[in-house]
Amino acid sequence: MGQFIFENRLSTLRSKFDPLGVDAIWIIQPENRRYLSGFKAGDTQLNESSGSLFITLDQALLLTDSRYTVQAQKEAAGFEVITHKQDPINSLSEIFDRLNTRRLGFEGGYLIWDLYQEVKEKASKHSPPVELIPLSRLVEDMREIKEPEEIEVLRTSARLMGDVLAQVIEELRPGQVEKDVAWRIETLIREQDADGVAFPPIVASGPNSALPHAILTDRIVGEGEPIIFDVGTRVDGYCSDMTRTIFLGNPSSYFKDIYHIVREAQDSALNSIMPGVKSTEVDSIARDIIKKAGYGDFFGHSLGHGVGLAPHERPGVGPLKPEVLREGMVFTIEPGVYIPGRGGVRLEEMIILEKDGVKVLTTNKNLYSF
């Protein structure tokens, strides 16, 4: 991504300072951090930050530790990198002074309770005291609408995944082991120009396919049973996410029927999506079809979710929280039906919402029309 992209994003962020009543914003969420600065490091664990951003109207600081200084300087060209020793909290006073902070916005959806208490203590004891303002979904809202450069990368990520999955499905034979097939997927992804997998591949066969978040087992895949592949790559930070359910040989009419219903639910949902439509409406279109077919109790998860720097991000497409779908959003549509002990069918496409409807980014391979 060119440097101007990060400058544009900072300008957008800064235009929100006034309405939010903040004079500085503290960014700790790894994808938000990368989105605004270009700094690619992830957090190795929840409670281990590789750095955070402090942004004011005229300054942009990246606070990190010595493990990441060089990387941060290289990747976050628009930020001044400050290296703290051991504990970032101890650097807060210095940063408050330097930025002349009075009202600091923080990410309420990411800051851990304990850390909030520590920061609040430092902030209130600072002279002059600093007020903490929780911000909700600020950068997440920006990330929801993808820029052309992001769409290009997401398209590449989806195409790469589709190609790899098609090859693995072509090679698939009864007698292969779930774990080995998943490993084959990882290996093929690694041989491409990708960062790696976006999440551990799911390969779930027979009764395992009835678990929407199946863990890999040593189960041998057999003929006629549903085999669910839920897979994603990461290319230049951007994730793809797609699901196919396939059968080696002929499925029973029972699963043919379920497959048909899931595809119909998916197609109807896809056809209903236009800018301005609510996510809950799209969810209910798919859910109603599954309900009417008698499988309402066997579709427990949301219909879809946004995809970008995170495998799951805004917008959510579920039954509970209505969100207006807008041009430039990239998200999945993935209805499923899961019969405990028997098996399941899930189909997932990743789409971009354009002015006049959806364009599917995932390749349309390995789909049946029973």
Next chain:
Amino acid sequence: MGQFIFENRLSTLRSKFDPLGVDAIWIIQPENRRYLSGFKAGDTQLNESSGSLFITLDQALLLTDSRYTVQAQKEAAGFEVITHKQDPINSLSEIFDRLNTRRLGFEGGYLIWDLYQEVKEKASKHSPPVELIPLSRLVEDMREIKEPEEIEVLRTSARLMGDVLAQVIEELRPGQVEKDVAWRIETLIREQDADGVAFPPIVASGPNSALPHAILTDRIVGEGEPIIFDVGTRVDGYCSDMTRTIFLGNPSSYFKDIYHIVREAQDSALNSIMPGVKSTEVDSIARDIIKKAGYGDFFGHSLGHGVGLAPHERPGVGPLKPEVLREGMVFTIEPGVYIPGRGGVRLEEMIILEKDGVKVLTTNKNLYSF
């Protein structure tokens, strides 16, 4: 792990209810959840929980969603599995009623600020109202002292990693690419009886080795330069973590000297560790040796950290927070010296602290004594 292990852990936890003044404890942290229940699912993202535990003196509930119900029932035998629909917050009232909760302990070191606000609102509006009590390091403290069964698995995890790394180092030739070498490590781990890597392998050569958290590049490894391997496996959930710095051919006297200093710092630290010694003292023994040799500014990170279900956990072994080292703790000792632009040396062993001193769990292969 046998079911009695989880029962013992719950008993230990329950013995702390009275001093803490709670009648129920809510566990959301994935490793703590697994430690207490056996439920192996991780959280797919920070803001996406695969479930949480509610524990009282006589009940143990696991709240999850339909994606994980079957897995939870299978793995968390001592827990009653409750499946919520869409939003776990909506199930809180029901759970408070059922458990007759008045004072709920929560993990302050893991609960996100936004979620805390939501839960607090539900809790205060509940009839009778529920008070939220932040708990600090409760299960983390239990996890700090490893049980014999855990030590066995950690030993296996470390041995497996040592064997794989020795093989990769034996195969290493000038002209190989960092990324490919790292992939070879992942592949060999996968061929063993392991869950996978504990964290993405670091292979950092030449100037890249000066970055303590180097990212993999397409750099070709060359003769005479330092090449750092920082690698770990996960076996039955338990991590290993080890670092070797190697040279193909002869290192310069400059790096020989640094290597010698780092090893001396490590050896001295290891020899100083006994039950009852403070972590900060051990850190300063290693740090002083590096300082005296003139490289004090080039060792910016902590000396070590605990290893267990998480790759980094208690105890921390650094210069700031003193922690008394005790029998049964498993942690790393990993001094390093990093010369920007030139290269670095880090050596890391993973050890168990026994009654009469440390036992190194990582294999002592691939070490030089210049």
